[in-house]
Amino acid sequence: MEWITYGLKHEYYKINIEALNCCFSLIKIIRLLDTSEHTKYSGILFLSIVDKFKLNDIDQELKLTIISTVGNLIYYLGQAIDTGYLETLLNIYLEKYFILII
Amino acid sequence: MNNDNLRPIVFSWLIKILNFNKSLKNIDKTITKYIPIILDYITKNNLHLQYQSLELLLSISCSYSNALKGYEDSVVKALLSIANDQNNQLLLFIYENLVNLFDNITINTGLIEKSIEETVKILNSSKLFGNSLNPILNYIEKCSKILDSKKITSYLDNLINLPFYNLNQAKAIAILAFSGGVDVQILNTMTEKVIAL
Helix, strand or coil: CHHHHHHHHCCCHHHHHHHHHHHHHHHHHHHHCCHHHHHHHHHHHHHHHHHHHHCCCCCHHHHHHHHHHHHHHHHHHCCCCCHHHHHHHHHHHHHHHHHHHC | CCHHHHHHHHHHHHHHHHCCCCCCHHHHHHHHHHHHHHHHHHCCCCHHHHHHHHHHHHHHHHHCHHHHCCCHHHHHHHHHHHHCCCCCCCHHHHHHHHHHHHHHCCCCHHHHHHHHHHHHHHHHHCCCCHHHHHHHHHHHHHHHHHCCHHHHHHHHHHHHCCCCCCHHHHHHHHHHHHHHCCCHHHHHHHHHHHHCC
16 A cells, blocks of 8 residues: 555656556455445545645546546445545535536 | 547546436536536537536436526527427437426426427427327426316317327327326317327
8 A cells, every 4th residue: 555655656657557557456446345344444545645636737548547546445345435526526526527617 | 539539438427427326416506517418419510519518417407406406497498499390310318308398397288288299389390200209298297297188178179170180190199098088079079080090
């Protein structure tokens, strides 16, 4: 987890993308763990990703990877994510969609 | 990758979250903010945007109907305005939306009466047939149950004097008559006309 957080905060966007790809795969593995672990890890992943997810002025490849990773996080661990976190993510998705539409 | 390619991806995840089986109580206000934009895009002449806006509206009316408070009339008016477009490929989807709205929000009775009249006109000119008409007929059935039977009777009185019916229109009239509880005499006249088709 520490390495993922480090990768996500790195200045070089390619490293961010690799860290996100790692998250993408990790989410499926976390899903296999005991249910009690889901909330803990989904919280950590949310907090690591959310800052980058809020940004609009980033590389398109990074944007696409982060959208899919967050989607994957919700799809696999949505039931375990804190409601407040899920609301934040939905807010960002709505904002992004309407920015893209306009 | 440009924004046009990114939009469907964001859209598909957005729909998944909106349909997510988890109640997000504080999200209604945020969604309300975007309703005017959704309504604007429903009426735009772009099939993809119209489809996405309708899908969004369907998810919102199912899971977050409180977000539509204050916009009930505008939503129905926007949907009816595009339903009137004869080349509309999304006609059935529009009526699925209307049925859903009917179940989840309170619609003005005057607007329902107007929508029934327009729906019968749409059916008259539509080339759709058979089961594909179900969303439209469902809408008529739901509406007719809450309308005043006198109003339905006077409306049907005008309709049965028309020189010609097509099958779609006859189905709509039959649903209106049976669900709306109209006069037996009108029912008899109607039955004769339908048999004569």
